[in-house]
Amino acid sequence: SFPTPRSSDLIHFLPPHDGLLSGKTSFIVKGGGIMSSKAIAIVTGASSGLGKEFTRLLAHEPGLEEIWAVARHRETLKHLEREFGSSIRPFAADLSRQEERLKLSAVLQNEQPHLRYLVNCAGYAKFCSYEDLSLQDSLDILSLNIDGVVAMGLIGLPYMRRGDHLINIASQAAFQPLPYQNLYSCTKAFVRHYSRALNQELKERGIVVTAVCPGWMDTALYQRADIGADKGTRHFPAMASPAKVAEKALRDAWRGRDQSVYSLYVKSAHIAAKLLPQKMMMALWLRQQGL
Secondary structure, rough: OOOOHHHHHHHEOOOOOOOOOOEEEEEEEEEOOOEEEEEEEEEEOOOHHHHHHHHHHHHOOOOEEEEEEEEOOOOHHHHHHHHHOEEEEEEEEEEEEEEHHHHHHHHHHHHHHHHEEEEEOOOOOOEOOHHOOOOOHHHHHHHHHHHHHHHHHHHHHOOOOOEEEEEOOOOHHHHHHOOOOOOHHHHHHHHHHHHHHHHHHHHHHOOEEEEEEOOOOOOHHHHHHHHOEEEOOOOOOOEOHHHHHHHHHHHHOOOOOOOOOHHHHHHHHHHHHHHHHHHHHHHHHHHHHHH
């Protein structure tokens, strides 16, 4: 494991010496020394879909010197550098694997940046019955969608300060159990509850945690999730633009909200999940999907 700075080692913050555009934050540490660190954002799952949209938006955020874009394939990350500029710093890593998460932790420990935004978009789904998945496939979904989110948060939080943002991508699927998408929906329910509870715990530190709960989005997730199973998700109503979802998520995070829900369709599903029994919600889901 890698040592991380303790919040007890910090006495108080000093205002930036050269303004927001410098991206620098200075603070006094025990012993009287002054440390200065660059301001960064980390976006996982950054190479496409919702993660790419967060990367695009944060690349234009004043005061951020670097966007650490994390995804599995280095080639797709190179496109981000060309598209969004020199502030993009690519990290090729499979965040379902602890040893690769710890490599990123080591870079943070070595450079000691000020992490203003941590956006956990990495995740995946399989639209099928439990019996269509191998044991390893099932565990990999849990490892990335749950372990990866928790690990990245714990790795990143020591470098975050008052006013910073941890954004975790949950889903409309978090509102109810979804047969034939059971692992994905349960992982997103975990992310939603974990994020909202963690937000309460971090209020004293002034760090806002926001669970983003989008519905269907026009991303590559569906191509990867559809394995041609006899029973699986087939219908994707009210498909939304990932750009719109990311824009609303950032606005909600800036407003201090612990949850971001985009579109009237998803908000209606959220209300229905609160009012109707879960068995009825599952029956409606199966009927919608023709299962």
